[in-house]
Amino acid sequence: MTKHRAKRSLAFKAAIALFAIGLGFLGVGAWQYLFADNIDGAAKQNVAVQYSPKRFIDPAQATHLGDVFARIVVPRLGSDYVRLVGEGTKWHPVLNEIGVGHYNNTAMPGEVGNFATAAHRGGFGGSYKNIHRLVKGDKVYVETNQGWYTYGYRQTKIVKPTDTNVISAVPKELAGSHEGGSYMTMTSCDPIFVNTNRIIVWLELEGFTPIDRGAPAEIAWVDAK
16 A cells, blocks of 8 residues: 555656646747747847848858848838848858848849748747738838849748758749749748748749839838838
8 A cells, every 4th residue: 555655656746747847848938939039039120120231242242151131021020020131041140140041042132033031930039930921912022232122922832841842943833933933932940940841932023122212112111220
């Protein structure tokens, strides 16, 4: 009887310990999702807003990992959402520190082909956390030394990590894609904090505003910062 009680007591203590560990993991996850990402995201935003376009590297010269050649504004992700874009998609120093990365050997902003990008959904500010919210009519604005490129939303798709065609010059799974088109792709992990799949958001170039004309009217607040 005593031995049986001792076993039950040990099992109970083990269960309590596992429960406490579980709560600890939940606490860390909640902190990361609710607070840490917001703090890091705000820091990246602040840097991007204050970044003078004159400091951008010309896209054609952005050949080194981490070269910052653009910034993007996505109204759907926040009324003042801005992130810098750096060359390459490695966690360090691009996705973790800069925010948004450009896939090597894909088109640059405004070019024919596919301007393909990546960013975290969870962790390090989660620059692409809410890209699943983009819908028809949404715009993404990309600024380089030359000016502002306006891309319009076209399609969202969840794919396997092995489906690399999504960043091809002419994405086969994008309805209506064709040779000679100018596209932008936003990629990230799905679901958030897990890398089982990839979420893909495709957009298509709709216009260009030379740098001397300032930001497009829809995001004129950028020039006021």
